[in-house]
Amino acid sequence: MTSRTRIADLSATADGSTVTLGGFVETVRDQKKVQFVILRDETGSVQLVNPALRAEDEGAADEPERRSVTDSISALTGGSFLTVSGTLKLDERVKLGGLEVKISSLEVTGAAKEEPPIADDSSVDKRMDWRFLDLRRPAANLTFRAQTAFEHGMRGWFVGNDWIEIHTPKLMASASESRAELFEVEYFDTTAYLAQSPQFFKQMAQPAGFGAVFEIAPAFRADPSFTARHATEFTSVDAEMSWVTSHHDVMDMHEAVLRAGFDEVVQKHGAAIEETLELSVAIPDAPFPRVTLAEARDIVAAGGYDIPRADGDLDPEAERRLCAHIEETTGHPFVFVTDYDSSIRPFYHMRHEDNPALTKSYDLLYRGTEISTGAQREHRIDVLLEQATERGMDIEELESYLDFFRHGVPPHGGFGMGLARVMMLMLNLSSIRETTFLFRGPNRLTP
Numbered sequence: 001m002t003s004r005t006r007i008a009d010l011s012a013t014a015d016g017s018t019v020t021l022g023g024f025v026e027t028v029r030d031q032k033k034v035q036f037v038i039l040r041d042e043t044g045s046v047q048l049v050n051p052a053l054r055a056e057d058e059g060a061a062d063e064p065e066r067r068s069v070t071d072s073i074s075a076l077t078g079g080s081f082l083t084v085s086g087t088l089k090l091d092e093r094v095k096l097g098g099l100e101v102k103i104s105s106l107e108v109t110g111a112a113k114e115e116p117p118i119a120d121d122s123s124v125d126k127r128m129d130w131r132f133l134d135l136r137r138p139a140a141n142l143t144f145r146a147q148t149a150f151e152h153g154m155r156g157w158f159v160g161n162d163w164i165e166i167h168t169p170k171l172m173a174s175a176s177e178s179r180a181e182l183f184e185v186e187y188f189d190t191t192a193y194l195a196q197s198p199q200f201f202k203q204m205a206q207p208a209g210f211g212a213v214f215e216i217a218p219a220f221r222a223d224p225s226f227t228a229r230h231a232t233e234f235t236s237v238d239a240e241m242s243w244v245t246s247h248h249d250v251m252d253m254h255e256a257v258l259r260a261g262f263d264e265v266v267q268k269h270g271a272a273i274e275e276t277l278e279l280s281v282a283i284p285d286a287p288f289p290r291v292t293l294a295e296a297r298d299i300v301a302a303g304g305y306d307i308p309r310a311d312g313d314l315d316p317e318a319e320r321r322l323c324a325h326i327e328e329t330t331g332h333p334f335v336f337v338t339d340y341d342s343s344i345r346p347f348y349h350m351r352h353e354d355n356p357a358l359t360k361s362y363d364l365l366y367r368g369t370e371i372s373t374g375a376q377r378e379h380r381i382d383v384l385l386e387q388a389t390e391r392g393m394d395i396e397e398l399e400s401y402l403d404f405f406r407h408g409v410p411p412h413g414g415f416g417m418g419l420a421r422v423m424m425l426m427l428n429l430s431s432i433r434e435t436t437f438l439f440r441g442p443n444r445l446t447p
Helices: 009-011 061-073 123-131 139-161 199-204 247-276 293-302 317-328 382-392 399-405 419-426
Strands: 018-030 033-042 044-051 083-089 099-110 184-187 188-194 212-218 234-244 290-292 334-338 361-366 369-376 412-418
Touching: 009 018, 009 033, 009 184, 009 212, 018 044, 018 061, 018 099, 018 188, 033 061, 033 334, 044 061, 061 099, 123 184, 139 212, 139 234, 139 247, 139 419, 188 212, 199 234, 199 412, 234 247, 234 419, 247 361, 247 369, 247 412, 247 419, 290 293, 293 317, 293 334, 317 334, 317 361, 317 369, 334 399, 382 399, 412 419
Parallel strands: 044 099, 290 334
Antiparallel strands: 018 033, 018 083, 033 044, 083 099, 184 188, 212 234, 234 412, 334 361, 361 369, 369 412
16 A cells, blocks of 8 residues: 655655655646646645646657546546645745645546535535535634644643543433523433533532543534524533632633643644634733623623613623723733622522622633633532522422532532634634534534
């Protein structure tokens, strides 16, 4: 089996070397004296060249093979996958990295139809119909390389700090958050629900004595929203740790995890992002700005905006205005909004001892959009029972969760964060459809 050279590795290959490449056709220029093919693989593009046959080439030993290559190139369609062998030539005149491969053999391993179903100016929905073709774009490829680096950076921080990675079930017997956003699934002779988050399970790891756990995995919300930041299935980054003294400990950890992720993106792909997407990704400074929800309301009101929500929670416009103010006054793209009203937080968020109307919780906003919710959790069983009852929740249905707190549990807290939202905002893209490999929404279950 001939070893394939990745296009990104050609620059480290000696001039005159024989190389074998595999990739798909971006463009073909079939001229009288020479043929050019731009070939792209998962790492980049390179120019292939095939000089035209001359009269004196007739009868040469390699004439049949060269004629076959010439005819194959003339018949090539954009998007077709090729295996190509040839001689590497360093040529500064070539725009694509100063490299060119003179073709000696060519095999069409996967022919494409002549007319592609999407173009650069196709709508997002049309591109999602043909996502496997849409992902061939260099910007799309780079997006998921950046996401890989971001996850690697975060995971590296967790593992380096001795956290345990867990994989929680996505089939649940009861709701973990809001029953209003549950997907029901037939499960033998009963009903199961797709997990909205690993919240209860990552809390279960605290009385288990794990200390600190994280997970990067799917979550599901039966939310009929059609916005650029909502999906019915998404990847959630979750963390939970023992021995916190307040939600500020969780925020400190959250900052460190994010900075580690950003650092990995900048180190591995910062230059490529600047060249391809024409933007600069920077590691956010620590500490991130922190304002209470009450202060956030005042800032937004001072800017002339009245929050329309009856519960006083920030709506998307308020989030945008708050972030604009924070960035203008501090230069920071992130802001923690803390101390949410207990009436708009889950029953398991711990409340302030001196003001039970407020919780030890936060939302993290990034460039005008909420990307995460975190809190110190209530770990005292008597208080949990009281707060659940106050909300009118079915205690019997919560028994398996409440059992976690009946056999000893340390004070703990954590966060859940939407991966696609972070990447969308980091790379200045228009929708999480662009940062989700295969998007799922209220009207999309394919491809």
